[in-house]
Amino acid sequence: xxxxxxxxxxxxxxxxxxxxxxxxxxxxxxxxxxxxxxxxxxxxxxxxxxxxxxxxxxxxxxxxxxxxxxxxxxxxxxxxxxxxxxxxxxxxxxxxxxxxxxxxxxxxxxxxxxxxxxxxxxxxxxxxxx
Amino acid sequence: xxxxxxxxxxxxxxxxxxxxxxxxxxxxxxxxxxxxxxxxxxxxxxxxxxxxxxxxxxxxxxxxxxxxxxxxxxxxxxxxxxxxxxxxxxxxxxxxxxxxxxxxxxxxxx
Numbered sequence: 401x402x403x404x405x406x407x408x409x410x411x412x413x414x415x416x417x418x419x420x421x422x423x424x425x426x427x428x429x430x431x432x433x434x435x436x437x438x439x440x441x442x443x444x445x446x447x448x449x450x451x452x453x454x455x456x457x458x459x460x461x462x463x464x465x466x467x468x469x470x471x472x473x474x475x476x477x478x479x480x481x482x483x484x485x486x487x488x489x490x491x492x493x494x495x496x497x498x499x500x501x502x503x504x505x506x507x508x509x510x511x512x513x514x515x516x517x518x519x520x521x522x523x524x525x526x527x528x529x530x
Numbered sequence: 531x532x533x534x535x536x537x538x539x540x541x542x543x544x545x546x547x548x549x550x551x552x553x554x555x556x557x558x559x560x561x562x563x564x565x566x567x568x569x570x571x572x573x574x575x576x577x578x579x580x581x582x583x584x585x586x587x588x589x590x591x592x593x594x595x596x597x598x599x600x601x602x603x604x605x606x607x608x609x610x611x612x613x614x615x616x617x618x619x620x621x622x623x624x625x626x627x628x629x630x631x632x633x634x635x636x637x638x639x640x
Binding site: 435474 | 583606
């Protein structure tokens with residue numbers, strides 16, 4: 401799993417509410433990008449595979465941030481944030497990479513961290529560990 | 531706790547309006563059942579609205595959540611399976627419109 405500083409730095413103001421208007425160019429069949437049920441797709445890959453250490457860390461981080469005694473954000477906010485990732489980023493990253501990008505966005509949205517703090521920490525780690 | 535609008539067995543149609551196809555926002559009802567008709571199999575009780583909680587609100591008052599069953603042959607043109615095949619989904623009440631055919635269905639409160 402590898403996310404460049406540039407890719408993770410896409411935070412933008414989130415909609416404060418639903419916009420109760422159809423999107424421009426609405427043609428009656430538009431769906432959000434994650435709403436894939438029934439669309440043409442390839443075969444489902446059924447092979448099991450091990451999770452990586454990085455994936456397990458992301459999973460643990462998500463659990464800790466949503467734990468009842470912290471509740472920095474809830475599962476619905478997490479889903480909303482994943483679903484609102486820019487399409488090109490959503491499609492380029494796998495499951496846990498999307499989780500990590502979502503954690504970043506929500507921590508900034510909630511005021512826990514700033515974008516600058518995340519970027520400077522990533523830069524420091526890249527400097528120290530290549 | 532809201533009183534459920536639909537009784538078990540009520541015929542319902544999933545909302546299918548332009549504003550429901552926003553590509554932003556958090557919607558818990560998939561595109562492939564919108565506009566489709568099914569029937570209420572059970573009411574799970576009422577729960578905070580996840581579409582509101584997705585924006586940091588409390589999602590209250592809680593809304594009734596139903597298990598709604600659809601015929602697969604209704605959902606998929608040219609469905610190749612057994613005609614009796616069905617699909618059940620959890621759908622919140624605000625996504626459902628009455629088809630007016632259900633036994634024992636109560637009118638929506640004012």
